Amino acid sequence: MQTTLTFTCPDDWHLHLRDGKQMQDVLADTARQFARAIIMPNLRPPIVTVEMAVAYRARILAAVPKTLQGHFEPLMTLYLTDNTPPDEIKRAKESGIVHAVKLYPAGATTNSDAGVTDLARCFKTLEMMEQLGMPLLLHGEVTDPDIDVFDRESVFIDQVLQPLIQRFPRLRTVFEHITTREAVEFVRAAPNNLAATITAHHLLLNRNALLAGGIHPHHYCLPVLKRETHRLALIGAATSGDTKFFLGTDSAPHPISSKESACGCAGIYTAYAAIEFYAEAFEQADALDKLEAFASFHGPDFYGLPRNTNNITLIKESWKIPQCLEFGEGKLVPLRAGENVSWKLLSL
Ligand SMILES: NC(=O)N[C@@H](CC(=O)O)C(=O)O
Ligand SMILES: [Zn+2]
Numbered sequence: 082m083q084t085t086l087t088f089t090c091p092d093d094w095h096l097h098l099r100d101g102k103q104m105q106d107v108l109a110d111t112a113r114q115f116a117r118a119i120i121m122p123n124l125r126p127p128i129v130t131v132e133m134a135v136a137y138r139a140r141i142l143a144a145v146p147k148t149l150q151g152h153f154e155p156l157m158t159l160y161l162t163d164n165t166p167p168d169e170i171k172r173a174k175e176s177g178i179v180h181a182v183k184l185y186p187a188g189a190t191t192n193s194d195a196g197v198t199d200l201a202r203c204f205k206t207l208e209m210m211e212q213l214g215m216p217l218l219l220h221g222e223v224t225d226p227d228i229d230v231f232d233r234e235s236v237f238i239d240q241v242l243q244p245l246i247q248r249f250p251r252l253r254t255v256f257e258h259i260t261t262r263e264a265v266e267f268v269r270a271a272p273n274n275l276a277a278t279i280t281a282h283h284l285l286l287n288r289n290a291l292l293a294g295g296i297h298p299h300h301y302c303l304p305v306l307k308r309e310t311h312r313l314a315l316i317g318a319a320t321s322g323d324t325k326f327f328l329g330t331d332s333a334p335h336p337i338s339s340k341e342s343a344c345g346c347a348g349i350y351t352a353y354a355a356i357e358f359y360a361e362a363f364e365q366a367d368a369l370d371k372l373e374a375f376a377s378f379h380g381p382d383f384y385g386l387p388r389n390t391n392n393i394t395l396i397k398e399s400w401k402i403p404q405c406l407e408f409g410e411g412k413l414v415p416l417r418a419g420e421n422v423s424w425k426l427l428s429l
């Protein structure tokens with residue numbers, strides 16, 4: 082049995098940090114495991130200009146704990162709206178700090194009300210992105226209320242993604258937090274400028290974790306957990322060595338009061354033990370040897386950034402995740418709260 086695991090420091094290619102004191106409370110969890118993270122722009126108000134991204138980045142850097150300063154780099158994104166001008170993409174490219182633009186179909190997920198209502202309104206902007214090599218990140222679900230919530234990702238492939246890549250064949254695109262066999266197959270078959278992130282929770286859990294034996298609000302996220310056959314397809318993709326699949330936690334903290342509610346909001350907080358969760362999932366699939374490329378190589382290669390040069394070490398040691406964590410004025414319940422995880426990260 083393998084008991085230590087040393088590999089190139091990973092990056093998180095999909096992270097929600099929030100802002101203010103909430104951000105201060107979660108940032109260290111990411112910064113102690115990951116060298117870089119793609120920071121999602123779905124704040125209230127959303128990060129829609131380079132100027133806002135520059136200011137948000139400065140707030141993040143100022144909140145990195147002293148012991149980790151210089152060890153963590155936030156990679157900023159812009160939130161695409163119906164009205165994002167092509168010039169903003171130029172400015173983003175020139176800034177050197179904005180690495181991608183995120184498309185949320187309006188109403189698809191947490192803080193997406195300002196998202197895109199009609200993709201055709203963004204064509205000029207997408208053209209500019211294609212020209213400048215600015216990646217487009219997709220929350221890949223349709224929002225049509227008549228479409229079953231479990232089908233929203235696969236319908237998105239047919240109705241949005243397929244036509245999009247046909248129209249913009251050179252656009253660098255990331256299908257974020259994929260959850261279905263259909264998404265895995267589509268990405269596999271597509272050209273190399275389409276990639277996908279996969280979360281730890283979608284590798285570890287199926288929809289029984291949400292709905293069996295009572296409803297489990299801390300396992301509610303979007304796209305929603307799917308049935309076991311889909312989880313197995315994701316495991317197959319993540320452990321295949323295929324360079325199109327890479328790590329993105331989609332760690333999405335919400336206060337306990339918003340999760341444990343008659344209308345609980347979507348998001349699972351995995352950052353507390355993210356790399357350990359991935360190690361568990363890869364070990365269960367007998368594929369620990371594939372973790373480094375998935376966590377540390379495929380992402381930077383896709384984004385055209387250098388791979389990290391330092392290492393992290395995990396040891397096979399069971400430890401208990403706390404029941405809850407501080408989160409701004411409230412509390413946060415991490416994934417696996419009060420239960421054990423079987424790998425442990427040694428500090429940098
Ligand atoms: N994944 C989620 O369930 N929630 C994310 C938004 C998102 O990534 O869709 C959030 O910001 O809370
Ligand atoms: Zn999303």
Ligand SMILES: [Zn+2]
Nearest residue numbers: 097121331333
């Ligand atoms: Zn997300």
